[in-house]
Amino acid sequence: MIHTSETMYKYLRPDKKFPHVWCAGCGIGIVMGALVRAIERTGFTKDEIVLVSGIGCSGRMSTYLDFNTLHTTHGRALSFATGIKLANPELNIIVVMGDGDATAIGGNHLIHTCRRNIDLTALIINNNIYGMTGGQYSPTTPMECKASTAQYGTIEKPFDICKLVEACGASFVARSTTYHAKMLDAMLSRAIDKKGFSVVEALSQCPVQYGRRNKKGSAVDMMMWYKDNSLSNPAFKKIPPGEVGEQFPVGILVDLDEPDYLERYSQIVKKAGGDRL
Amino acid sequence: MKQKNDDPIHIFSRWCKKCGICIAICPKNVLESGTAGYPYAARPKDCIMCGLCDIHCPDYAITVKKNSDIKEAEHEET
Numbered sequence: 262m263i264h265t266s267e268t269m270y271k272y273l274r275p276d277k278k279f280p281h282v283w284c285a286g287c288g289i290g291i292v293m294g295a296l297v298r299a300i301e302r303t304g305f306t307k308d309e310i311v312l313v314s315g316i317g318c319s320g321r322m323s324t325y326l327d328f329n330t331l332h333t334t335h336g337r338a339l340s341f342a343t344g345i346k347l348a349n350p351e352l353n354i355i356v357v358m359g360d361g362d363a364t365a366i367g368g369n370h371l372i373h374t375c376r377r378n379i380d381l382t383a384l385i386i387n388n389n390i391y392g393m394t395g396g397q398y399s400p401t402t403p404m405e406c407k408a409s410t411a412q413y414g415t416i417e418k419p420f421d422i423c424k425l426v427e428a429c430g431a432s433f434v435a436r437s438t439t440y441h442a443k444m445l446d447a448m449l450s451r452a453i454d455k456k457g458f459s460v461v462e463a464l465s466q467c468p469v470q471y472g473r474r475n476k477k478g479s480a481v482d483m484m485m486w487y488k489d490n491s492l493s494n495p496a497f498k499k500i501p502p503g504e505v506g507e508q509f510p511v512g513i514l515v516d517l518d519e520p521d522y523l524e525r526y527s528q529i530v531k532k533a534g535g536d537r538l
Numbered sequence: 539m540k541q542k543n544d545d546p547i548h549i550f551s552r553w554c555k556k557c558g559i560c561i562a563i564c565p566k567n568v569l570e571s572g573t574a575g576y577p578y579a580a581r582p583k584d585c586i587m588c589g590l591c592d593i594h595c596p597d598y599a600i601t602v603k604k605n606s607d608i609k610e611a612e613h614e615e616t
Contacts, residue, residue, distance in 0.1 A: 265589075266550075269598040285555035290596025300594075376574045450594050468557075483560040484594075 264467035265294040272297045272307070274327045282321055284392075286480025288439035288465030291526035292386055294321050295442050295463075296355070299449035311354045313342045315362035318393045318467075319386040322357050336367030339374045342381050350523050353382070353453060359389040364420050368400070375429035375458055379522040382452045384458045385422055388467035407474045422462045432457030434512040438464040438487035439442050441511060450512065457521040464509075545582040546602050553599040560591035560600055588591070 273279070283289050300310060314323040315338040323330035329352075333341045339461045342356045363371050363385045374381065390408060393395040398408035398415045401422065405414040417460035427434050433455040437445035445463055466472060466483035477483050490507050492500075497510035530537065547568065556575040565588065570580040577600070579585070591600050 264599040265593045266595065266601040267603075273598075280553045280599075283596065286557035286559065287596055290598070291594055294593060294595075294598065373594060439594070446593075480557050481559055484559065485562075 265298060268297055268301050269294060272300075272327055277325055281325060282324050283318060284467075286466065286468045287318070287392075288388065288463075288480070288484075289319055289322070289386055291321075291439040291442050292384070292445065292463045292465055293325070295446040296322075296357075296384065296449055297326070299453060300355075302446070302450045303453050303535075305353055305453075309351075309353055311342075311345055311352050312357060313345070313354060314357040315340045315359070316393075317359040317391070319357055319359040320362070324351075336362055337370060338362065338364070339367060339370040339381070339383065341496070343374065343379055346379055346381060346523070350380075354380075354385045355453065356381055358383065358385050359392075360385060360389065360401040360422070361391045364400045364422060364425070371426065372429045375426050375431040375460075377522050378430055378432055378458045378519060380456055381458055381506075382449075382455075383458070384452075384461060385448065385462045386465050387422060387462055388465045388471060389419075390467050390471040392470045394468050402471075404505055406471075409474075423460070423510075423514050425441060426460045428453065430458075431460050431515065432517045432519055432521070433459035433513070434462075435460075435513045436462045436464070436509070436511050438484075438511060439466060439493060440484045440487040441491065442512065450494045451513070455516075457517070457519060473521040545579050546585050546587060547579040547582060548601045548603060549577060549579075550599045550601075551588045553560065553597045555597055559594050559596065563590050565590065596613045 307328050310328040312323045312328045314320040316335040323332045338358055342354045346354055387401050389402050391399050396409040397465045398411045398422045402415050403419050407414055423434050423436050435448040437448050448461050452461050466480050468480040472483050491511045492508050494510040494512050554576055561569045561577050566584045568581050568585045569577045572578045587602055589602050592602050
């Protein structure tokens with residue numbers, strides 16, 4: 262068994278102040294633990310991993326972890342990561358984004374990285390709200406949920422991130438929650454090993470900005486909600502389409518074997534008579 | 539908080555934010571909230587070392603380990 266707390270001490274930057282900035286009960290800490298366990302399991306050294314993050318609560322992750330890290334502009338983490346991958350294809354790049362970062366500000370970057378199918382791992386932490394900036398509604402806030410910019414509830418339909426990236430052509434799509442932390446690190450290590458663009462959506466509770474406004478209870482209640490409403494993908498498919506309420510599938514949703522961008526690019530280089538990637 | 543010698547649960551209260559996830563997630567109901575709100579092992583003998591509190595702690599403030607393991611590790615270091 263890999264002890265999270267013990268493993269964390271190896272990977273946290275010693276010069277940072279702890280406890281971290283995330284609120285009491287925030288799920289991002291659990292996701293960070295799962296990410297570290299996944300990296301520990303894949304066996305890469307600290308120098309072989311690049312952690313790229315955008316802006317937001319989840320963007321703080323690159324500050325705390327002792328890999329090659331890059332804290333980039335809002336929504337543009339995937340573009341920076343694409344550049345790093347093309348410059349040095351040997352590196353393993355993990356892109357950490359929040360739901361607003363990935364699907365609102367960086368929505369275009371996300372769909373086009375999926376379409377390009379470049380060998381990156383995207384970890385999208387979905388807490389249904391913009392936590393750091395004061396609780397504005399994000400593209401994944403469920404209908405009729407309150408936010409600081411939607412005092413009477415949102416009237417916009419939310420994104421299903423997994424369906425979105427699947428439709429755009431990602432090779433590997435998985436979803437897990439903070440309640441299923443052990444499954445989350447298994448999904449992440451699969452995603453890191455996978456060639457091609459892989460997306461892992463981690464549902465994470467925001468007890469302060471989202472939970473308190475919508476009377477979802479404490480962090481524990483929100484985690485238990487994940488437990489009660491999650492289903493495995495085969496069990497989810499058996500539900501008739503009209504009867505799906507708040508349930509959502511967890512686990513591996515898409516796993517395709519397709520040539521990635523670098524493979525196609527090296528073929529083009531050969532065609533043009535070059536000898537380098 | 540001082541731990542008993544046979545207690546496998548080690549809580550680093552300086553990093554703990556008292557969110558209560560470890561108390562709720564324990565399948566054997568080992569942990570309880572103490573006077574200051576920090577969790578403590580009320581029934582350490584019931585612990586089955588599953589490590590669920592360890593992997594669900596957002597602040598990496600709890601470790602489940604056999605005391606013999608720790609003693610061995612300390613012995614190796616010195």
